[in-house]
Structures are given as structure tokens and as C-alpha cells.
Amino acid sequence: MLNFQTIMLFVGFLMIIAGCYCMIRTYHMLKIIIGIEVAMKAVTMFLILAGYMNGHMGLAQAYVITAIVIEVIVAVVFAGVTIGLYKKYGNMDIRNLTELKG
Amino acid sequence: MATIIYISLAFLLIFCVMAVMSHSLLKSAIYLALASATLGVILYVLGAYWAAVIEVSVCSGLITVIFISAISLSKIKKEEVQKLYSDKKRMWFLPVMLIVVGVALIVLALANDLSLTNTAEKVTxxxxxxxxxxxxxxxxxxxxxxxxxxxxxxxxxxxxxxxx
Amino acid sequence: MNYLNYAGEAFLLIPLSAIFLNNICNKRFIEKHFHILTGAVALLQMIAAVFAFYIMDANQMLNFDFSVFGSSKITGIELFDINPVSLVFLFCIGMVAFVSVMISIRTIDVKKGSYVNLLMTLLIGMNGMVMVSDLFSLYVFLDVIGISSFVMIAMFRSRKGLEGSIKYLIISEIASIFILMGLSFISMKTGSLSFKDIGRNLLTNTFELQTILIYAAIILMIAGFSIKAGIVPFHSWLPDAHQSADTSISVLLSGIVIKIAGIYGIYVLTNIFGGIKAYQVSLAGLGIISVVVGALLAACQSHFKRIVAYSSVSQMGYILLGLSTGSTLGIVGAVAHVFSHAAFKSTLFTNAAAIHEQTGTLEIDEMGGLQSRMPVTAFSSTIAFLSTAGIPPFAGFWSKLLIVMALWGSGNQILAGFALCASILTSAYFLRLQKKVFFGKTPEHLSSVTEVTGSIKFAEILLTAVTCIVGVLFPLIIIFLHSRGLI
CATH class of the missing domain: 1.20.5 (Single alpha-helices involved in coiled-coils or other helix-helix interfaces)
Known part of the structure; x- marks a missing residue:
């Protein structure tokens, strides 16, 4: 039961938990990007592991490169929206956002 | 070759958890860049050469630059950052448990010397x-x-x- | 077959060329006439969808593969694929985009945002998503839709817009990460992710790591697409994001984006995994919870757009119920409900834009008695409400009937009864809305409002006509489908 694939899956799963914990429990808006990035690294590792397991490494690399491009653009858009909110409120605290009621 | 992967996995997990738990944003960004470099090493050893190069150059370079420029556009003094987090209850045992479990697993793998099993033939x-x-x-x-x-x-x- | 080739490539290349035209031409000219450019793109999309459907039906073709930029000459692999279901979705996309342009003539100041560019990229994303034949390309276009809608909500950089955009962004990124994790687990077992190669027999009955991974992939992908579609319990972003955007963008978001980003993904999953009993049970459970909880939450809101957003949550539950049956009748009912929901939800948001234009407020406690002053708005709102609640002879009645019949026929009689009774809840919150806004006494500060004029009135009349005509002519559609052997 304990082989190489299982260990990599388990470490990746721990990284995704860490990333989601960061996204949910932080009070600083820019820390959310760090959570997204950590989770995307785990997904990159899963994609390359899948390519290693079934032998099609070229296809897996194509997937990873596309995912990296999308990840960069999401980080840019998030930073833009965050800086817009900083200009409105004066600090980066996410507890300020109370205008919309749940 | 298997030992390189296991040691890099341990470092990757440690860097990611430190990036999540760190109080200062600049240190988080640097831990994230180090984690990207370690992931590049893992990708290279597994055989994904192109993906490793682009991962190291883009994630470890471009995203860190974007992050640090976003931090510098919002000039917060260091004392305010500390004040933001001083009243937040940190569950410090959760990341410690994550690191301990992850590293223990990897030490177990190194001790048993699990090698890379490749069950499928490589399509060139x-x-x-x-x-x-x-x-x-x-x-x-x-x-x-x-x-x-x-x-x-x-x-x-x-x-x-x-x-x- | 050349027409189909041109039509297929037109869905992707026409919005792209509209972006180029928008940025190259003279700035003042474009700011005065932007609605002609975008309206023409939306109209062309609707006409091309109908035309392609007619040709495909006349030649008895079930699907048509094509590629853009002629890459298939090199490897013989076709990248895009049209079938009649995707043509219905493409028609809905064109219709809602047209309505959004009609509203934006009055409510958007084009100098301040990039409405035209972002609408065109959103169209490319949605058209691409319903036309691809590969799971990973589906994920890429899903993210194109996501990023485009984040920027559209935050376009005017108001406080509410930026806050709604951040909440939507965080939850949508979690959904994208789940979907990509599910994709990687599926890819560990099969070599490629294209629809033809995955096949239907992914699950074997042995207890090994691969089977656990495939089950985990199914759960993760259902969760990811449900977050994007606004299904309970993942619905918390939907009212905030749809309320804080400008009304012409709320039409797009609630009218078509949650359906393409969420429901089309679940439709693709149903094609792959539809035979598994656990999959059908989980979809049915999510659907019925969404129908009931969405309706209950809508009954206690006091903002017009929030009521309509929670109503979207409820109707998405109906579509999931239709997809969970696994029979062809259920899928036909779900696709028909996508179309009728696009029609009546756009009508409701157009009414919201009209009321906001004329009275300046959207809190229903401050309104009343607008029926004598804004008769066209009141009439179209009543027709939309009757269609939502499933009252004949409007379009909503037929699609709900098909879904309930599919549920009954596949053995879930209890769920069919629940879905019928939930229509009462739907009528409840809409009756409250109608009574508070349109009937009753007019308050003092609203005694001088008049009917809205111009493009918003035209959009209301057009959508009401579509709902009535499709409702009256629906038996012809059923006869047509029966003659093709689908029902």
C-alpha cells in the first residue's frame, strides 16, 4: 500500500489543505494569493504524477504549462482588485468588507 | 534518484506550510519562491524538463515580482501588520501536525527505500x-x-x- | 458542409475580430455606436446557431467536428465539436448577450469601463466551452469565463463592485482547483482526457487505488461545478456577486454564465459517469435541496436583485433534478429549462433595470403601486413570474413538465412530488414581490415616475414575446423531437 504514488498523493493532499486553510482563515487580502498559489503547486504535482504514471509525459507538460499561465493571470487580476480596495478603505483588512449582507 | 524526490518533497511541504503561517508578507513571498524552486527540482527528476523550466522561471520569478509590487503599492507599516494579527487566534498545532505527519511519512519512505515504480511504458x-x-x-x-x-x-x- | 465549417469558426472568430475593431477604430465613434457592434455580434450568433441547427437536422448529422486555423491537416485530430445540445446553448448565449447590450445602452457609461472588450471575451469563453471535445480545454475556457466575469463585476471600481468581485473570486478559485484535481485523478487512469478516449467503463469493482481516485475525482468535480452553478450549499457567493454588479452585467451572470460554467460541466460529467447509481443519487439530493432552500431564502429578502438571484439558485436545482435521472427525457427537459430560465430571468433583470432607471431605488419596501405608472414593466414581470412558477401556456410550464415526467418515469416519484410542490414556494415569493412592487398604494416620492422608454422597453417586449411564443409552440417542438426518436 505504501508506494511512491501514495506518498506523493498524500503530500499533495496536505498541501491543498494548507492552501485552503490559508485562503479561508487569513485577515490580510494579499495572503489569499499565497493560498491559491500553494494549492496550484499541489495540482501541478498531481498532473505531472499522472503523466509519469501513464507514460504520456508530453501531454502532462502541456497541461501544466497552460495551468501556470492561467494561474499568473488570476494572480494579476486579484492583485488589481485588492489594490482597488486598498485605495477605497486604506488598509488591507478583509474584515472591512461588510457592505453586502449574506 | 528516489531519495532526491523524497527529500525535495519534505522541503516542499515545509516551505509551503511556512509560507502559510508566516506573519510577514515578504517572508511569505520568499518562502513561496523557494517552494517553487523545490517543485522545479521534483519536476526535473521525474522527467518533465520543459515544465520544470517554466515553473521555476514563471512561478518563482514572475509571481513573486507581482506580489512584491502589490505589497509595495500598498504601503503598510510593519507595526500595523503585527497589530492586524495579534488578536487572531492561531491554531498553531495544525501546521505543526501537518509538517510532522508529512516528514514522518517521508522518513519512513527513505528508510524502506521505496523506489520509483513505473508501471506503464513510456510513450516517446x-x-x-x-x-x-x-x-x-x-x-x-x-x-x-x-x-x-x-x-x-x-x-x-x-x-x-x-x-x- | 462548408456552411457548418464557417458557422463553427464564426462562433470563435467573430467576437475576436470585434475586439480588434473596437480598439482600432476611432474612439469617439465607437463610444457613440458601441451598441451596434455588440448587438450585431449577438444577433449573428443567434442566426448562426439557428442556421447550423437547420443544416445539421436536414442532413441527419449528430455531430460535426472542425478545427480553427486548419490544424487538423497536420495530425487529423479535430478540436471542436458541435452537436444539437451545444447549438441550443449557443442560441441562449446569443439571446442573453443581446438583452445585455439593450440594457447597457441606458445604464452603462462606456467611457469608464471596457464593457465591449470584456463582453466579447466572455462570449469567446462561453462559445469555446460548449464546443470543445476535451476535458482540459473545458477547464481552460471555464477559467476564461471566470476571469472575464471577475473583471466585469469590478469594472467600475465602486466599493460594492470590488467587494462582490473578491468574494466571487475566492470561491471560484477553490472550485477551479477542485475541478483540476478531479481532472488529474481521471488522467492517472486513462492516457488522454478527450471525450472519445475516456469512455464509460472507468470504474472497476476491485478495491485498489485507481478506483478510490476515480470516486474522489467524481466527488471533486461535482463539488467544483456545483460551486460554479450556485447550488446549495455552495450558493453563498451568488447573491452578493449578482447584486453588486451593474444590471446589464447581472443579466449576463445570472442568465447564462452560471448555466454555462456550472450546468454544462455537470452535463458533460453525466455523459461520462451517468450510469453510476451513486452519481444519480447525489445529483438528485443536491437538486432537491437547492430547489427548497433557494425558494425559502428568497421569501425573506428585501432587495429586488437579491430575490431574483436566490430564484436562480432554486431554478438551478430543477435543472440538476432533470440531469440526475439519466434518461434522455431528463436531459431534454434540463436543456429546455436552461432556455426558458434564460428567457424569464433576463426579463426580470430587465424589469429591475427599468425600475432602477425610473425610480432610483431597488428596495421593494420603498416601492408600491407602480402598475398604473409602468404598465409594460408590470405586464412583462407578471408573464415572467407565471413562467417561473410553471403555469401553462408559458415556456416554463413545458420544461418543468418534462423534468417532472422524467423524474416520475425513472422511479423517483417522491422527488417528482416534491418538485411539483416547490412550485407553490416559487409562487409565494414572486407573489410577494409583485404585490409589493406593482400593486398597492404609491408612496409620495414616487408619484411622478413614468414608463421607461427606449431600448429597455424594447428588450422587455421582445423577451415577453419569446416566452409566450415558445410556450405556445412547444408542442410542435415535442412532436419534432418525437419524430427524431428522442422522447
Missing amino acids: EDFREIFWNTRQADIIGQIVTILIGGIAVFVLFRDDEDKK
């Missing part, structure tokens, strides 16, 4: 042929995404009249 194909010839739908998607990124920078960072 060139990444460049596949990417440019068969994944054209992805390329169209990527071009449109980069276009939206350009429009977003233009719209969101525009510097016209300041509404108070």
Missing part, C-alpha cells in the same frame, strides 16, 4: 509537437486569457479622478 513523444499541433484549443484559451489580463490591468489600474 516530444512535448513541442503535442503542444503546438494537438492542443490548439488550449492555445486559443491562453491567448484570450492573456488578453483579458491586459484589459484588466488597463481597467483596474487606471489613475483617473479619485473618488473619496
